[in-house]
Each structure stands twice: as structure tokens, then as C-alpha cells.
Amino acid sequence: xxxxxxxxGLACLPVLALAATPTITxxxxxxxxxQILTITGTSMVQEDxxxxxxxxxxxxxxxxxxxxxxxxxxxxxxxYSPPNLEYVSNVKLxxxxxxxxxxxxxxxxxxxxxxxxxxxxxxxxxxxxLPKDVYFRMYTRWNWNEWPRNGGSQNNSELKYxxxxxxxHPDAENAIFWNFQPNNGSAPAQFGYEASGDSGGYRLxxxxxxxxxxxxxxxxxxxxxxxxQGGVNAPYVLxxxxxGTQIINHSASAGIRTTSAGWAMHVNYWAMTSAFVxxxxxxxxxxxxxxxxxxxxxxxxxxxxxxxxxxxYQPPEFLSDTSSQFKxxxxxxxxxxxxxxVTNNRGERSAAISLVSGGPIPLSPPPNLR
Numbered sequence: 001x002x003x004x005x006x007x008x009g010l011a012c013l014p015v016l017a018l019a020a021t022p023t024i025t026x027x028x029x030x031x032x033x034x035q036i037l038t039i040t041g042t043s044m045v046q047e048d049x050x051x052x053x054x055x056x057x058x059x060x061x062x063x064x065x066x067x068x069x070x071x072x073x074x075x076x077x078x079x080y081s082p083p084n085l086e087y088v089s090n091v092k093l094x095x096x097x098x099x100x101x102x103x104x105x106x107x108x109x110x111x112x113x114x115x116x117x118x119x120x121x122x123x124x125x126x127x128x129x130l131p132k133d134v135y136f137r138m139y140t141r142w143n144w145n146e147w148p149r150n151g152g153s154q155n156n157s158e159l160k161y162x163x164x165x166x167x168x169h170p171d172a173e174n175a176i177f178w179n180f181q182p183n184n185g186s187a188p189a190q191f192g193y194e195a196s197g198d199s200g201g202y203r204l205x206x207x208x209x210x211x212x213x214x215x216x217x218x219x220x221x222x223x224x225x226x227x228x229q230g231g232v233n234a235p236y237v238l239x240x241x242x243x244g245t246q247i248i249n250h251s252a253s254a255g256i257r258t259t260s261a262g263w264a265m266h267v268n269y270w271a272m273t274s275a276f277v278x279x280x281x282x283x284x285x286x287x288x289x290x291x292x293x294x295x296x297x298x299x300x301x302x303x304x305x306x307x308x309x310x311x312x313y314q315p316p317e318f319l320s321d322t323s324s325q326f327k328x329x330x331x332x333x334x335x336x337x338x339x340x341x342v343t344n345n346r347g348e349r350s351a352a353i354s355l356v357s358g359g360p361i362p363l364s365p366p367p368n369l370r
Contacts, residue, residue: 228255
């Protein structure tokens, strides 16, 4: 068999067959809370797009990582967004760019509006052709000098993060708003949803695992909602995860309408003062018929046994297959020793690597080698 035949055969193999477990070759930096550490290795992301919506996989393949020439070039509908919505390279998580949204000024109900930008999978925003389960994932980073206050009615006081459902008012159709709960002007500490037609609870909020939103930190936000297909999908599960930790798992009495339906990100925020200045970055957006999961999860624990160690999620600064950066958080882990793991998007986890102040403990060569 010649080499050309072997390579041709490999090219036909499913992507999953070529997946590999993450391997960490080195970690540089000081193992101390607040310090930036850099991991070098292989297969640390391995993004699995098998069940992603064709809008991201085929029609707009650069849209997930915000890697095209512009938001409009990647298919994002920016008609309702300020003109300074842009791709930038100075702040990014995956690849070479992220989506940047700058906003400022007074927003109050009913005269103010938020600053959404939208994506319409399947071309026209009609969800009737989608599977019953719709999973969403996006990484978001904020730098805001103030946050929404508890003002106005229930439907206009939140930081509305992600919307899916009818393009009419959510009280008139089955729709889902995923919101951050206002916190008297402080950074939000809860995330959840409000939904129409749900007798089991119009509104449900849960604590963010790491506490109130911190500026200049990437958060991985995932949601799961089900489409209403004539009642055949009931009960309609609603789920949410932040940084890979599930915070909501609720059975609703109604799903999302499948007609005249759309999607929107950063829909609005209210009760802001004239002093408000906010910058928001997004990266790694995806829609799928199965859970998307974080692109990569970095954890530090106090034991080399992953199953029994106390572990702390490490907020990423940059993620790729071969090089990732994170800001160390050792809260609750004591004085060490510390051990680090990387779990890629396919759920494959690296072996533990031991950390000391200044970097990893060098591994001794295996015995009895000649």
C-alpha cells in the first residue's frame, strides 16, 4: 500500500476518529491567585461541531469564532446595533478576533432601548425546521462602569442576554428571555429566564457559581430550551450552565413557538444613568441540537486524584489546541501542592500536572529505560 492511499483513507475518516486526549507539555508562570499562566500542549480544545446548526457549520463557518471580515460579513444582522459594533483583535478568547460592542448613555423605560445584535439561523429566523432541542453557547466578557438597577416592570429591568422565540412580545407568544438579575446597581449575581406560557414558573433565577459578574473576565454561558411541536415534546426542559456548572434544570409547561421565531443577543438593558459606559466582547458562539459545552475547561485542584480533589475552575484568557492562558484562582485550595487539568470540548481530560510557584514540577524519566 502506498503513502498516497493511506493519506486518502485517513482523509475520509470521521473527525471524531481523529480526536485526541489533551496533553500538557509545560506550564509557565507563577501558581498564585491573580497571576497569568500559560499552558503549552496538544488537543486542548478539539471543538466538536458534529451537531451544530448548519448556519454555523456551513453557511457562516467563521461566525462562531467571529473570524470573518466583519459581523455583517459573517451573517450577523446588525440592523439594530450601534455603528461601532465590530470585530477586534486586542481582546479575544478563541482564534484571532472577538465581537466588540461599545455603548454608553441613559437607558430608561419606556423611552430607552438596549443595543442588540442578532443571528438568524436557517436563513429567515423561522425555527420550524430545527430539532426539538436548541442549545446555545457563547463566551462573554464585560467592562462596565455601572449595571442595571431594579427599576421598571419585570420585563424591562434586567440585562437581557439571549432571546429565542417569537418576534412579537414575549407575553403574547411562547418565548424565552435569558437574563441577568439586577442587583441594585451592583454587578449581577444571578442568571435565569423569564418565559411566557409557563404555569410552572414564569421566572426562575439561580446564583452565578463564581459570584457577581467581574469585569474583564470571560464567562461561558450555555442554555437549553425546547421547541413547541404540538405538545409532543412536553415537558419542556429549560437548562442553563455557567462556566460548565449547571445552575438551572427546570420542566416548563410550554415550549417555544416554531413560527415567526428569531434569535437575539444582548437584547436590552434598562435603568442606566447618563454616566454609563460599557464595553462587551463575545466569542465562541454556537447553536446545536446537543449540548455544546465549554471550548476547554482548565481546573486546579489540591490532589492528583481528579475524582477526590477539591477543584477550582480557572477563568480563561485565551484558548487554543496548542496554547492556552488563564488567570489563576487558588481560593479554597490551601497552600498546595497544586495540580492542573485541561478538559477539551469532547470531554477528554489530560493527566494531572503538578504545579509549584514558578511552573510545573519536572517529571522524572521512567525507570529502567536503556
